[in-house]
Amino acid sequence: xxxxxxxxxxxxxxxxxxxxxxxxxxxxxxxxxxxxxxxxxxxxxxxxxxxxxxxxxxxxxxxxxxxxxxxxxxxxxxxxxxxxxxxxxxxxxxxxxxxxxxxxxxxxxxxxxxxxxxxxxxxxxxxxxxxxxxxxxxxxxxxxxxxxxxxxxxxxxxxxxxxxxxxxxxxxxxxxxxxxxxxxxxxxxxxxxxxxxxxxxxxx
Amino acid sequence: xxxxxxxxxxxxxxxxxxxxxxxxxxxxxxxxxxxxxxxxxxxxxxxxxxxxxxxxxxxxxxxxxxxxxxxxxxxxxxxxxxxxxxxxxxxxxxxxxxxxxxxxxxxxxxxxxxxxxxxxxxxxxxxxxxxxxxxxxxxxxxxxxxxxxxxxxxxxxxxxxxxxxxxxxxxxxxxxxxxx
Numbered sequence: 478x479x480x481x482x483x484x485x486x487x488x489x490x491x492x493x494x495x496x497x498x499x500x501x502x503x504x505x506x507x508x509x510x511x512x513x514x515x516x517x518x519x520x521x522x523x524x525x526x527x528x529x530x531x532x533x534x535x536x537x538x539x540x541x542x543x544x545x546x547x548x549x550x551x552x553x554x555x556x557x558x559x560x561x562x563x564x565x566x567x568x569x570x571x572x573x574x575x576x577x578x579x580x581x582x583x584x585x586x587x588x589x590x591x592x593x594x595x596x597x598x599x600x601x602x603x604x605x606x607x608x609x610x611x612x613x614x615x616x617x618x619x620x621x622x623x624x625x626x627x628x629x630x631x632x633x634x635x636x637x638x639x640x641x642x643x644x645x646x647x648x649x650x651x652x653x654x655x656x657x658x659x660x661x662x663x664x665x666x667x668x669x670x671x672x673x674x675x676x677x678x679x680x681x
Numbered sequence: 682x683x684x685x686x687x688x689x690x691x692x693x694x695x696x697x698x699x700x701x702x703x704x705x706x707x708x709x710x711x712x713x714x715x716x717x718x719x720x721x722x723x724x725x726x727x728x729x730x731x732x733x734x735x736x737x738x739x740x741x742x743x744x745x746x747x748x749x750x751x752x753x754x755x756x757x758x759x760x761x762x763x764x765x766x767x768x769x770x771x772x773x774x775x776x777x778x779x780x781x782x783x784x785x786x787x788x789x790x791x792x793x794x795x796x797x798x799x800x801x802x803x804x805x806x807x808x809x810x811x812x813x814x815x816x817x818x819x820x821x822x823x824x825x826x827x828x829x830x831x832x833x834x835x836x837x838x839x840x841x842x843x844x845x846x847x848x849x850x851x852x853x854x855x856x857x858x859x860x861x
Contacts, residue, residue: 512751513819580749584792614751667749671788 512612516575522567524663527644529635533657537561537650538633542598542621545607550596550619553654560593560657560680561650562673565631567642567664569601569609577645577667582616584670591677592652596621600628600643636661649676706743706826706834707814708734711804714787719802723777734831738777740858741834742767745781745812745822746803748793752843753821757797759847764800766851776825776858779804783812783820825854 531537541551555561566577578597588595595618599606602624610616623630623643631637636644647668649658658676662668712730720728724737733741744760746753760778767776778801782790790805806812815822818841825838837857844850855861 576747576749576751579751579754580747580789583748583754583796587792614755667784669786669788670748670792671786674788 512575515570515612516572517570519571522664524665525644525661526638526640526664527636527661529646529659529661531635531648531656531659533659535656537563537648537654537656538630539654540630540633542623542630543603544619544621545603545610546619548619550621552596552650555594555650555652556654557652560591560652560677562588562593562595562677563598563634563646563648563650564595565598565634565636565643565646565648567599567638567645569599569605573645573665573667575609575613578610578616578620579613580667580670582618584674585617587670587674588677591680593649593677593680594618598623598630598643600624600631600637600641638664647673649673649680651680704836705832706733706824706836707811708732708832708834709811709814713804715802723779723802724774732831733779733826733834734828736777736779736828738774738828740776740837741826741828742776742778742854743781743824743826744778745783745806745815745818745820745824746793747783747820748785748789750820754797756821756844757793757799759844761797761800762847763851763854767855770855770860775860776854777801781806781811784809823850823854825857827858 537552539551539553541549544550552561564578564581581595585595597616597618597620599620600623601609603622606620606622610620628637628641628643631643634646634648636646638644645662645664645668647660647662648656651657657680660668660672710730710732714729715723715725723731725731725735727735764778767778780799780801780803782793782803782805784807785793785805786807787805790803793799794803812818821843823838823840824836826834827837828834838854840850852861
């Protein structure tokens with residue numbers, strides 16, 4: 478079973494082999510302490526809690542969301558220019574998410590080399606996303622807030638869970654705005670970067 | 682309830698640390714596709730499977746890392762410098778380095794290797810089995826073990842968390858291996 482780390486999540490070990498946490502950082506820069514100590518251990522969750530009707534070949538629902546940099550980002554602005562990967566994560570300050578995006582940040586070249594931009598989306602509000610992103614050491618791709626109307630974009634993509642968080646989901650959208658590949662992952666696990674990159678590379 | 686959780690946490694921390702400090706490191710049996718250069722470095726003859734004790738190393742410096750861990754990303758250049766400095770010490774390859782990618786797929790480990798030009802072998806631990814056997818240590822986790830044969834890997838040095846003083850850490854590691 479894919480689990481992430483961390484001793485500070487020890488209390489939850491009582492509840493099961495459940496914890497997917499950010500690394501335990503006994504030492505290191507101040508922000509690292511903040512991240513490790515601030516991640517909220519959510520325990521083992523229902524792997525998926527929604528049913529998307531989107532499938533490869535469908536038009537991706539357009540949206541406009543605000544980024545933590547204060548910009549408005551519209552999916553269709555990339556039409557004819559770039560492929561787009563949407564990375565939905567369940568919520569800020571939770572396990573798995575808190576290392577998934579830093580990993581993608583390291584691998585941004587794998588997207589850009591294939592004419593693809595990465596957009597991170599969470600249902601959290603901008604102040605929370607701002608603080609969380611800083612705690613992760615900063616991220617070099619747009620982080621978008623799907624906070625209000627709450628989770629509307631996640632809902633339009635069919636991945637809003639019943640508790641108001643989003644699934645851990647990936648959508649690859651081509652330059653025509655068509656969904657070419659998608660993955661609604663087990664929320665408790667991190668999807669393999671290789672599968673995503675292979676999908677990106679497979680686009681003409 | 683809160684007290685019991687705190688007590689359980691403390692107990693877990695004590696147990697997890699005692700299982701590592703001054704103890705024996707698991708002599709993992711590793712099935713992976715090592716490159717020729719990595720096999721040569723580790724002095725291995727088997728091509729697909731080996732145990733840590735099979736390596737032609739008197740000491741192994743093992744880093745448990747993750748491609749997704751920001752601190753591991755940040756420390757990667759430092760560990761590369763350690764590799765060079767340890768190699769420069771000579772001692773007929775007394776210390777060999779090896780990385781274990783906790784929860785990382787082969788693709789993710791390979792990406793990390795290329796990204797940072799990591800000059801020593803990196804092993805995927807995709808299902809976290811090795812990581813779990815180590816008590817779910819936080820990453821990065823550095824451990825120096827003395828290789829005295831099968832199932833006899835004595836932990837000489839262990840440190841969990843980011844590198845704070847790279848010179849001091851390397852000096853401590855070399856000292857524990859009887860170098861310098």
